[in-house]
Amino acid sequence: MPRYTSSPLAERSRALIASLQTAEGAYPASPTFSAYTGYSWFRDGAFIADGMSATGEAESAERFFDWCAAVLTDRADHIHWIVAETRAGRPPAGAQMLPARYTFAGGAGDDEWWDFQLDGYGTWLWAVVEHSRRHNVDAGRWSQAIGLTTDYLVASWDRPCYDWWEEHSEHVHVSTLACVAAGLDAVTDAGLLDGAREAGARDASAAIRRLVQERGTLSGHLVKWLGSTAVDGSLAAALAPLGFADPRSATGAATIDLLERHLTVNGGTHRYLGDTFFGGGQWPLLSCFLGLAQLAAGDRARAVELYEWAASTATEDLDLPEQVSAHLIAPGMRWEWVDRWGTVATPLLWSHAMLLRLGAELDATAPDSAADTSAAPATDSVLEGLAR
Ligand code: BGC
Numbered sequence: 001m002p003r004y005t006s007s008p009l010a011e012r013s014r015a016l017i018a019s020l021q022t023a024e025g026a027y028p029a030s031p032t033f034s035a036y037t038g039y040s041w042f043r044d045g046a047f048i049a050d051g052m053s054a055t056g057e058a059e060s061a062e063r064f065f066d067w068c069a070a071v072l073t074d075r076a077d078h079i080h081w082i083v084a085e086t087r088a089g090r091p092p093a094g095a096q097m098l099p100a101r102y103t104f105a106g107g108a109g110d111d112e113w114w115d116f117q118l119d120g121y122g123t124w125l126w127a128v129v130e131h132s133r134r135h136n137v138d139a140g141r142w143s144q145a146i147g148l149t150t151d152y153l154v155a156s157w158d159r160p161c162y163d164w165w166e167e168h169s170e171h172v173h174v175s176t177l178a179c180v181a182a183g184l185d186a187v188t189d190a191g192l193l194d195g196a197r198e199a200g201a202r203d204a205s206a207a208i209r210r211l212v213q214e215r216g217t218l219s220g221h222l223v224k225w226l227g228s229t230a231v232d233g234s235l236a237a238a239l240a241p242l243g244f245a246d247p248r249s250a251t252g253a254a255t256i257d258l259l260e261r262h263l264t265v266n267g268g269t270h271r272y273l274g275d276t277f278f279g280g281g282q283w284p285l286l287s288c289f290l291g292l293a294q295l296a297a298g299d300r301a302r303a304v305e306l307y308e309w310a311a312s313t314a315t316e317d318l319d320l321p322e323q324v325s326a327h328l329i330a331p332g333m334r335w336e337w338v339d340r341w342g343t344v345a346t347p348l349l350w351s352h353a354m355l356l357r358l359g360a361e362l363d364a365t366a367p368d369s370a371a372d373t374s375a376a377p378a379t380d381s382v383l384e385g386l387a388r
Helices: 008-020 042-054 058-074 076-087 119-135 139-156 174-189 195-215 235-239 250-263 284-297 300-312 331-341 349-364 382-386
Strands: 039-041 101-103
Touching: 008 042, 008 349, 039 042, 042 058, 042 119, 042 349, 058 076, 058 119, 058 139, 076 139, 119 139, 119 174, 139 174, 139 195, 174 195, 174 235, 195 382, 235 250, 235 284, 250 284, 250 382, 284 300, 284 349, 300 349
Parallel strands: none
Antiparallel strands: 039 101
């Protein structure tokens, strides 16, 4: 009997996401937060679709994938141009690359943003394949957009760009690489690409893994960007649900250990040390990603604690915020952001989706469930942890 996915908070999360999905199929990041209103992100949206898909809302996920596919196929000529220019040794400037977010009608919008981010394009590929497998759906209906995305990522994956937090465009971020590799692996393994494309996607994924082994790990754990010594809360996603690195490998264990010790306080996970956004609070969606990683690594009790912390951030109306301020890294910076953009984005659909996703995994692996995978074998070297 599902427990986590039938709680009042889970029911409310599904209903909220469903009610806010637009007629076009887009998922708004947050309905009321000034800086996000009117836009849908590929990153947030792919994880929102995955959370909905994992909790029985297949049609909603598919409407989002249709929206993504329309956004991409409408830009087919532009994507062909980016790929051709890049292959000719003239990679277009970041401002010419695909943006991180679109208006619900699929436009780029008029507001300035930190737009050149590659991760969401990998994540949508990954999510569409996860969904197709989960619900036994033919992904052929998205094949043109999948092909365009693959070409774009194969041409561009090694470029520095903004990260999950829309910062540090001068670096190549390990979570971004994990999203790209997970997406390319998903579409190749699902047999969705023709021969030449498939070879290119496999080569890019292998090159990403080599690069992460050489410059994206330190003392056995994944790092925030190539050459960095720090970790970032988004790295949990590289372990689960993306499976870029094996959560049960030595790399997985060392990464989880640092995410717990450096970034997590009483179950609430920070983005990174040095975060000043709204004072640098704790993000329920990151606790859920860490919970997925812990669960995949075999620590169910810790996954439950992380879930419970994330659920505890809900408001009286059962809205989940982007972050909470119980433990701030930079308390003096909080009001600067409140003055600039208003109070923290609440509800944030991605937070609701991650609670659904961790809840679905907890239900599926409950001790009395046939799907319990807690006895899976461990791997123990960095190389094995990142191997395919
Ligand atoms: C976060 C992004 C997110 C966006 C919309 C930003 O503040 O840094 O990760 O995609 O909000 O939710």
